[in-house]
Amino acid sequence: MRLWKIPDQVIRLAVLIVIALAVLIVVRLRFIPDSFGEIGHYRTDALKEQAALTLHYAGMQACIECHDDIGEMKAASYHRNLSCEGCHGPAFKHVDDPGEFSPAVAAGRIMCVRCHGYLASRPTGFPQIIEAIHNPVEPCTACHDPHDPTPPEVPEDCSACHAEIARTKAVSHHWSLSCETCHEASPEHRQSPRSFLPKKPTERAFCGQCHGNGSSSRESAPQIDLNEHGGRYLCWQCHYPHHPEGR
Amino acid sequence: MSELLEHLQANLQQVTGYIYPNEIELHWSLLIVIYPYVTGLVAGAFILASLVEVFKVKEVASTYRLALLTALAFLIAAPLPLLAHLGHPERSFQIFLTPHLRSAMAMFGFVYMWYLMLVLLMEIWFEYRADLVRWSNERRGVMKLVYWALSLGSRDLSEKAVRFDRKAVYAITLVGIPSAFLLHGYVGFIFGSIKANPWWSSVLMPIVFLFSAIVSGIALVLLLHYVTTMFRRVKPDMACFNKLASFLMYALIIDLSLETLDFIHRMYESEESIEILAQLVVTKLFISLTIVQLLLGTIVPIVLLAIGRFSRIPEEVKRVVFFIAALLVQVGIFSTRWNVVIGGQLFSKSLRGLTVFKMQLGGIEGLFMGIALLILPFVLLWILIKILPPWDQQEAS
Amino acid sequence: MSKDLKRREFLARFIQLPCAAMVFGAVGTGDNKAAAEGPYRAEDHLYAMGIQVDRCIGCGLCAEACKNENNVLKEPYFFRTWIERYSIMMDGEAEVDSPRGGIGGFPPLEEGSEVMRSFFVPKLCNQCDKPPCVQVCPVGATFKTEDGVILVDESYCIGCRYCVQACPYGARYIDPRTLTADKCTFCYQRITKGLLPACVEVCPTQTRVFGELGTRSSPLHRMKRQSSIQVLKPAMNTEPKVLYSDLDGEVR
Numbered sequence: 043m044r045l046w047k048i049p050d051q052v053i054r055l056a057v058l059i060v061i062a063l064a065v066l067i068v069v070r071l072r073f074i075p076d077s078f079g080e081i082g083h084y085r086t087d088a089l090k091e092q093a094a095l096t097l098h099y100a101g102m103q104a105c106i107e108c109h110d111d112i113g114e115m116k117a118a119s120y121h122r123n124l125s126c127e128g129c130h131g132p133a134f135k136h137v138d139d140p141g142e143f144s145p146a147v148a149a150g151r152i153m154c155v156r157c158h159g160y161l162a163s164r165p166t167g168f169p170q171i172i173e174a175i176h177n178p179v180e181p182c183t184a185c186h187d188p189h190d191p192t193p194p195e196v197p198e199d200c201s202a203c204h205a206e207i208a209r210t211k212a213v214s215h216h217w218s219l220s221c222e223t224c225h226e227a228s229p230e231h232r233q234s235p236r237s238f239l240p241k242k243p244t245e246r247a248f249c250g251q252c253h254g255n256g257s258s259s260r261e262s263a264p265q266i267d268l269n270e271h272g273g274r275y276l277c278w279q280c281h282y283p284h285h286p287e288g289r
Numbered sequence: 290m291s292e293l294l295e296h297l298q299a300n301l302q303q304v305t306g307y308i309y310p311n312e313i314e315l316h317w318s319l320l321i322v323i324y325p326y327v328t329g330l331v332a333g334a335f336i337l338a339s340l341v342e343v344f345k346v347k348e349v350a351s352t353y354r355l356a357l358l359t360a361l362a363f364l365i366a367a368p369l370p371l372l373a374h375l376g377h378p379e380r381s382f383q384i385f386l387t388p389h390l391r392s393a394m395a396m397f398g399f400v401y402m403w404y405l406m407l408v409l410l411m412e413i414w415f416e417y418r419a420d421l422v423r424w425s426n427e428r429r430g431v432m433k434l435v436y437w438a439l440s441l442g443s444r445d446l447s448e449k450a451v452r453f454d455r456k457a458v459y460a461i462t463l464v465g466i467p468s469a470f471l472l473h474g475y476v477g478f479i480f481g482s483i484k485a486n487p488w489w490s491s492v493l494m495p496i497v498f499l500f501s502a503i504v505s506g507i508a509l510v511l512l513l514h515y516v517t518t519m520f521r522r523v524k525p526d527m528a529c530f531n532k533l534a535s536f537l538m539y540a541l542i543i544d545l546s547l548e549t550l551d552f553i554h555r556m557y558e559s560e561e562s563i564e565i566l567a568q569l570v571v572t573k574l575f576i577s578l579t580i581v582q583l584l585l586g587t588i589v590p591i592v593l594l595a596i597g598r599f600s601r602i603p604e605e606v607k608r609v610v611f612f613i614a615a616l617l618v619q620v621g622i623f624s625t626r627w628n629v630v631i632g633g634q635l636f637s638k639s640l641r642g643l644t645v646f647k648m649q650l651g652g653i654e655g656l657f658m659g660i661a662l663l664i665l666p667f668v669l670l671w672i673l674i675k676i677l678p679p680w681d682q683q684e685a686s
Numbered sequence: 687m688s689k690d691l692k693r694r695e696f697l698a699r700f701i702q703l704p705c706a707a708m709v710f711g712a713v714g715t716g717d718n719k720a721a722a723e724g725p726y727r728a729e730d731h732l733y734a735m736g737i738q739v740d741r742c743i744g745c746g747l748c749a750e751a752c753k754n755e756n757n758v759l760k761e762p763y764f765f766r767t768w769i770e771r772y773s774i775m776m777d778g779e780a781e782v783d784s785p786r787g788g789i790g791g792f793p794p795l796e797e798g799s800e801v802m803r804s805f806f807v808p809k810l811c812n813q814c815d816k817p818p819c820v821q822v823c824p825v826g827a828t829f830k831t832e833d834g835v836i837l838v839d840e841s842y843c844i845g846c847r848y849c850v851q852a853c854p855y856g857a858r859y860i861d862p863r864t865l866t867a868d869k870c871t872f873c874y875q876r877i878t879k880g881l882l883p884a885c886v887e888v889c890p891t892q893t894r895v896f897g898e899l900g901t902r903s904s905p906l907h908r909m910k911r912q913s914s915i916q917v918l919k920p921a922m923n924t925e926p927k928v929l930y931s932d933l934d935g936e937v938r
Contacts, residue, residue: 049453051418054441055411062406066385074386075842083389084829088839089728095875098755099884121890128747128888132754156791157745157890163771163795163804164743168891290862297763307770307782309809309856313763316847316860376845376865383825383844394848395824484922485818485854638856639938641782 098132101125105133108140112189119190120169129153129188154182160205167235170205192233200227203235207284214285215262224248224283249277292652299647306642315634315646319659320370325476325498326626327367327666332473332499333506335360335409335465337536342462348532354679355517356510357413362670364405370662371397373653393479404472408465414441415457417677422446435676473502480629487562487640488569488633493551500544505622507537508615513670515612521680527604534611537618538594545587565640573635573643578628586621590614726878731833733872734927735886736895736909737808739934744769744806746788748885748894753789755873755884762786764859766870767810767885772936776800780936807937808893810885811836811857811870812918812926819849819858819869828867834899834927835874838867854922872896899927 077086105126106113116122127133127145135143148154151173160170177185186192200221201208211217221227227240243249250268251257257265266272272280297313304313338356341349372378388395422444425436474495480486481494491497511533518525555563570578593614597607631646649655752767753760769788773781773795785792788806795801817836820828827843830836843866850858850867861868873883877896881887886896897906906929909915913931919938930937 049450050445051415051441051443051450051454052457054443055414058441059406069382070386073382078387078826081832082829083387083826085826085839085842088829088837088842089831089874091839091841092837092871092874093726093878095756097875097879097881099751099876099881099887101876101881101887123892124890125887127751128890132751132884156747157743159791161744161792161794162801163773163792163806165740165805168743293862294761294763297761301763307784310762310765310768310784310787311850311856311859314859316850371846374846376847376860377843380825380842380844383827383842387826389824389826392822392824392848394822394846397824479848483818483822483852485852634851638854639782641780641938 097134099127100132100134100137102127104137116189119192121189121191148188149183150181154186154188160209162206162209164206166206167203169203171202172205211284215287216284243278246272246277249283253277296647296649300645303645304642306637307639308637308642308644309639312634312637312644315631315644317374317630317634318646318654319648319656320374320654320662322623322626322630323370323659323662324367325473325630326505326623327363327370327663328476329473329498329502329505329622329626330509330666331360331363331367331506332469332502333504333508334363334510335469335506336503337507337510339462339466339469340536342459343466346532348526348528349536351526351529351680352510352514352533354416354677355513355674356506357409357416358673358677358679359510359513359670360506361409361413362673363666364401364409365669366662366666368401369665370659373658373662393475393482396475397479400472400475404468408461408468412458412461412465413677414439415454415461418443418454419446419451420677439676470499474499480633485638486633487560488566488636489629491551491555493547493554497544497547497551500540500547501622501625504537504540504544504618507533507540508618508622511537511611511615512619515608515615517674525604525608527607530608530611531598534594534597534614537611537615538591538598541587541591541594541618545591548583548587562640565636565643569632569636569643573645574628574632577624578632581624582621582628585617586624587618590617590621593617728832728878731877732899732927733813733834733877734897734899734906734929735810735813735872735883736897736906736915737928737930738893738895738909738913738932739805739807739930739937740932741891742769742806742808742893743891744771744788744792745890746786746791747888747890748808749787750789751884751888752870752873755876756871758868759861759863762789764861764868766857766868767808770807770809770937771804772807772934773799773801773804774934774936776802778802803934805934807930807933808885809855809857809918810928811853812855812924812928813870813872815925815927816923818852818854818922818924819867822848822852824848833877835872835877836869837871837874838869840864840866840868843867854919854924 075085075087078084080086102113102125109126112126116124129148130145133143133145136145155171155173158170160172164170182188199208204221211219224243225240228238230238231240246268247254252263253265254268255265277283293314300313300315334356337349338353338360340346341353341356372381375381384395384398388398390396418440421436421440423446425433425440428436477495477498480489480498481491483489511530514529514533555566593610596602597610597614602610634644635646636643651657746769749765749768752758752765756766758764758766765787767787768784769792770782770784771788771792775781777800783792792806795804813834813836815830815834817828817830820830820836823829824846825842825844827839828836828849829839845860845865845867847860847867850860853869858867858869860866873881873885876883882896883894886894892905895905895909897904899906901907909931910929915929915931916933917926917929918933
């Protein structure tokens with residue numbers, strides 16, 4: 043006689059549970075995808091599937107392989123960093139079969155204005171036009187070659203690029219001052235803006251030429267005693283020169 | 290798909306402030322409201338049954354089997370809304386094939402299986418085994434076979450075997466209480482562990498879920514006890530009603546305290562998200578949170594239960610008061626789930642804007658589907674009661 | 687002409703060969719390591735993207751190219767990348783908008799609005815090193831590859847949408863055609879061939895810089911050397927591999 047007998051009902055339950063577990067394990071082994079868990083907790087084949095997806099953009103390198111003339115022209119222009127397919131749209135099919143598929147050609151003004159239309163949120167220095175007053179209706183390509191967009195004349199007006207500052211200044215008390223009054227810009231700045239930066243005033247005395255007591259400026263310019271006013275701060279640390287009366 | 294796009298366009302019109310463009314679609318809708326509501330009822334009903342078993346609360350002993358069957362009926366229905374909301378329900382078995390062990394949701398399968406198979410079904414089986422054997426002996430035809438199969442062919446009616454059943458039930462209940470806590474605490478964890486969402490992300494979430502689950506479970510058993518007593522035309526067991534009402538009231542008070550703690554904690558810490566959450570609470574969630582969840586679903590029931598327990602009113606009126614309180618609690622807890630699930634998606638993770646939820650009538654995520662999924666467990670319960678009548682024993686004794 | 691055609695034909699084949707693509711790779715990402723070797727090896731790479739916020743002009747070409755390259759639905763509710771415009775008002779309040787995700791550009795700011803500063807911020811999946819979306823995926827349908835990119839296995843995703851909820855950046859959506867999660871892959875089909883992601887390819891101002899971490903000769907490394915680098919929502923501790931320079935504190 044055994045000391046401890048497993049009750050009948052427990053045996054019956056245990057058989058059921060064992061069968062259920064066995065089925066679960068068999069099903070699991072049978073259905074786990076082949077490449078699952080080789081590297082991590084995922085199907086390795088999924089990587090290959092992702093990598094094999096169809097391309098739509100060929101990349102600039104592929105474009106200039108054939109269109110080397112345009113590539114060279116562009117490489118020397120303001121648009122050197124632009125990808126061909128940014129304006130012409132996805133062109134992988136064209137690379138694949140140039141006869142059958144042709145990429146889009148941007149016409150009119152819409153495409154250009156997407157980048158060059160004036161928006162207050164754009165970084166200052168980025169060339170922007172106000173579409174409504176910049177040769178209205180005329181397509182941009184009438185004057186600018188998109189592959190070498192240097193304007194027919196080098197911009198006379200700083201506002202061509204510094205539109206936001208120009209707009210701010212236009213409604214300020216400094217509206218009548220030209221940019222050159224305070225900034226000395228070398229002609230090269232117009233060609234390579236980031237390499238040849240314009241000069242900025244460096245001393246309080248510069249502002250004092252008009253705003254210092256006893257200076258010979260117009261009467262409308264407010265004048266202060268440079269020695270007392272503002273202490274050790276430079277003028278433009280408190281007053282924004284392009285909108286000096288701004289709070 | 291065109292229906293979805295139209296729906297999204299309508300939503301886009303009603304966005305206030307800024308939301309990320311991918312947030313215009315609300316990803317978890319009515320079905321995911323129903324899921325924690327239903328699992329809450331399971332856990333609550335089971336915890337009530339366990340109280341009876343472990344702490345020998347004699348007054349509510351008559352609801353023990355009913356509570357177990359209720360838990361089972363709702364547990365069977367619980368994964369259905371989840372399944373229906375999946376983009377690919379046919380792939381759901383992958384949760385068992387390749388469970389991602391760091392995913393809270395992957396654990397659902399295991400917590401659920403553990404609870405359903407090893408706790409609830411085993412407890413019910415041991416509880417009913419002797420009856421099943423007896424019924425399979427008494428009945429003829431198909432039902433005899435059904436009971437025989439349900440008893441797994443067991444025939445032993447000896448006193449020793451029955452005594453073992455009782456012990457087994459007791460042992461399983463002991464395991465079952467933490468399991469029930471786990472089941473619903475875990476549902477709270479699914480939400481509480483999403484750090485990207487400040488409305489969900491809270492350590493209190495599992496605990497709040499748990500206590501609201503207990504509240505809803507007790508209220509459900511009270512409602513079912515009321516209804517079944519009425520239909521069976523037996524003398525209402527007032528002691529049972531009183532005890533259930535007391536439990537419900539205490540659970541409600543704990544639940545309210547936890548929710549209040551959560552609220553005060555958020556207000557006091559006043560993190561980056563507090564402004565958008567405050568906006569959410571006073572605009573989009575005002576009715577469902579302040580009016581329905583807090584006032585109608587918590588405070589009014591506490592007052593009603595207190596009146597029922599501590600004032601001298603006729604017993605029939607008392608029972609009606611309890612009934613109304615329990616009914617309000619159900620509405621309130623459903624609203625709680627709504628406010629968590631839907632509320633958590635009405636504000637942008639940019640914390641800069643609010644969006645809207647528009648319920649559809651038809652379709653898989655629609656209102657009718659939701660109602661059907663809420664009725665289903667009651668149908669299941671009715672079937673279970675027919676097969677495994679929970680009352681014979683008491684009436685015999 | 688005939689020489690030209692031949693060259694084109696050659697090129698057409700050239701670009702389809704994986705090993706040839708490695709030569710591009712040297713050009714595309716400034717990484718020479720893999721150029722001489724055979725087929726693509728994920729473990730040799732660790733990709734990242736830099737966003738130079740002060741250069742973004744809000745043209746929206748990136749978001750558009752992304753949809754073209756990856757067959758993303760054109761409707762404005764599904765984006766792998768998009769552009770936000772921030773306007774900080776005189777009273778310090780920030781207003782944000784992103785009409786159609788920035789595709790087609792932005793309208794002018796409201797006339798007469800008292801804007802103190804304003805700028806554009808491109809957004810995309812941050813390819814986190816500790817991705818919350820991967821953590822929550824119940825079946826392993828979204829995962830971090832050895833090259834650091836977070837991908838979705840379209841044929842394994844069950845569509846539970848938990849990853850969408852878990853992403854702090856709103857970078858995921860459900861593609862209604864497949865009912866599975868979808869997101870930026872850094873154009874995995876491109877970068878494994880040494881090409882740039884489509885958004886980087888078309889970006890006219892080099893706001894977007896693509897490269898590899900741990901490689902010294904790349905525009906990304908230069909950016910990291912020269913600028914103060916920030917990531918989005920650092921408190922989430924997701925350790926993004928999309929790095930922002932000159933990021934405003936209002937951005938989240």
